């Protein structure tokens with residue numbers, strides 16, 4: 001399955017993401033970063049004597065460039081997978097990882113897997129979606145590059161719940177920069193929405209009204225693996241275009 005989906009498992013890095021970044025800076029950044037930092041320092045001083053707004057903007061832009069370059073070097077993304085309980089999040093994660101998906105139980109905490117795909121290291125977080133657990137979702141927002149919202153397309157009764165939860169998430173400041181991929185899952189089930197499930201789901205979830213995030217909806221089946229990879233590819237392309245583009 002691993003090969004079918006084109007993903008490779010990797011060992012989860014022991015150091016935390018933040019710890020790695022700190023270590024990277026302390027051990028001495030590459031020359032181009034040091035040079036840029038000097039220019040930035042200069043910019044900051046000049047700022048005191050000249051047009052403060054202009055130079056502080058230069059400083060911010062410069063900092064952004066450095067961060068982008070560091071991210072580029074890491075080629076690492078953090079993807080957060082959320083959705084109502086029973087939507088199929090854990091099944092999707094296991095399918096990506098080439099694991100058996102016949103025995104899945106509800107997630108009471110979270111699962112994390114680090115996979116490699118197209119040269120990117122993907123840290124995928126799958127958090128339990130039961131109502132009592134949703135207040136903990138916020139603990140996972142930090143540094144999210146991509147939000148994967150999983151919908152059970154056969155669960156028509158809870159589509160309104162689903163829409164409300166997603167709308168609330170999109171107002172979260174810490175998710176403001178994240179790209180949104182909606183997986184309309186369980187397309188293999190006869191009762192799932194309609195033959196034009198994707199368009200219907202996007203209407204029901206009011207996706208057209210989202211102006212704050214780049215988004216895309218993909219119909220898929222975690223059991224058969226259908227369309228999982230094309231969804232992830234779109235997500236990676238969008239994130240890469242936003243955060244790995246240098247200069």
Ligand SMILES: Nc1nc2c(ncn2[C@@H]2O[C@H](COP(=O)(O)OP(=O)(O)OP(=O)(O)O)[C@@H](O)[C@H]2O)c(=O)[nH]1
Pocket residue numbers: 083084085086087088089090091092101104105106107108127128129130150185186187188189220221222223224
């Ligand atoms: N037919 C079908 N069943 C699916 C699909 N994806 C998941 N399921 C089933 O749906 C049930 C719930 O799947 P999970 O992956 O545990 O759902 P979850 O979103 O992780 O649920 P929580 O951990 O409670 O948030 C399981 O019985 C899966 O086998 C799918 O694409 N098709």
Ligand SMILES: [Mg+2]
Pocket residue numbers: 089090091105106107126127128129
């Ligand atoms: Mg789960």
